[in-house]
Amino acid sequence: MLLKKFRSYKRWMLEVQERLAHIEKKVDKVLERNEQQEKIYAKQIADQKKILGYLSNNGFEVINSVNKKEYLSAYPDSFLKGKHQAYERNCAYFIGRNKENNIKDYSRLLSFTLNIEKILADGIDGAFAELGVYKGSNAAFMVRYANDTKRKMYLIDTFEGFDEQDLQGVDSQHEVKFTDTSIRAVKDYCGESENTKYIKGYFPDSITEELFNERFAFVSLDCDLYNPIMAGLEFFWDRMNKGGMIFIHDYSSGYYEGCTLAVDEFCKNNMINVVLMPDKSGTAVLVK
Numbered sequence: 001m002l003l004k005k006f007r008s009y010k011r012w013m014l015e016v017q018e019r020l021a022h023i024e025k026k027v028d029k030v031l032e033r034n035e036q037q038e039k040i041y042a043k044q045i046a047d048q049k050k051i052l053g054y055l056s057n058n059g060f061e062v063i064n065s066v067n068k069k070e071y072l073s074a075y076p077d078s079f080l081k082g083k084h085q086a087y088e089r090n091c092a093y094f095i096g097r098n099k100e101n102n103i104k105d106y107s108r109l110l111s112f113t114l115n116i117e118k119i120l121a122d123g124i125d126g127a128f129a130e131l132g133v134y135k136g137s138n139a140a141f142m143v144r145y146a147n148d149t150k151r152k153m154y155l156i157d158t159f160e161g162f163d164e165q166d167l168q169g170v171d172s173q174h175e176v177k178f179t180d181t182s183i184r185a186v187k188d189y190c191g192e193s194e195n196t197k198y199i200k201g202y203f204p205d206s207i208t209e210e211l212f213n214e215r216f217a218f219v220s221l222d223c224d225l226y227n228p229i230m231a232g233l234e235f236f237w238d239r240m241n242k243g244g245m246i247f248i249h250d251y252s253s254g255y256y257e258g259c260t261l262a263v264d265e266f267c268k269n270n271m272i273n274v275v276l277m278p279d280k281s282g283t284a285v286l287v288k
């Protein structure tokens, strides 16, 4: 009798042992999976750190030294996954000139990169242009994309700063600025080629026949004041190909009110909707 009980107890013990071994295996599997997950997290964190290191390597600032607020400091996932190979090149050009302003504004460069590459991926035909080039920080990387895809890029500016005749009405409180540049210096920075067109002079008086007859895929309006922004919108909008974009810098800056007014009036009169970007000076985007 005692022996029978002992055998049944032993059988029960073996069963328990088997179950325990089974549970142990399951736990091991879970731990292994966690380990793999941890490795993935560690890689993601390392990638983020690499990007942050990369930021400081390139001199970008993520803290506004005036009000101590942080500028946007996240990269879209596609940048972490290395989808935008030209981004490093763009960075170098973007902060190579006008550094004081641009080191705080890498979100603007992200928007440019994403949207220019979208236009290229969608096969939107047409030239590129920037009205308001100053020393060429933006134009320089736009030129590279244009060269890569064998299209024209127009660089349009007085190359002598604001013109007195634009400093009136809503812009009367502003002074002549951006005089510390020259067409020679910009040509040296952005490069010269058959497809890189420099148009020097007061816009819109400076419009050439070639520019007049052009179609566009991507245009940057960065000329700050009501008159040239309005003239730029009136000139370029009708010449944009479908899917083309106009980026208007300073719309939400709260500083260049003439820019905001020109965009609002133009969009209202032409029943166009605008998309606003959260970069430093608040770019507005029109898509044809």
Ligand SMILES: C[S@@+](CC[C@H](N)C(=O)[O-])C[C@H]1O[C@@H](n2cnc3c(N)ncnc32)[C@H](O)[C@@H]1O
Pocket: 098, 131, 132, 133, 134, 135, 136, 137, 138, 139, 156, 157, 158, 159, 160, 161, 162, 163, 166, 178, 201, 202, 203, 204, 222, 223, 224, 225, 227, 228
């Ligand atoms: C803010 S800066 C441009 C900054 C530039 N996009 C960059 O990447 O650094 C403004 C430029 O607009 C130009 N501009 C303003 N009004 C203009 C006009 N009516 N005709 C031609 N250029 C003008 C100025 O000469 C100046 O170089």
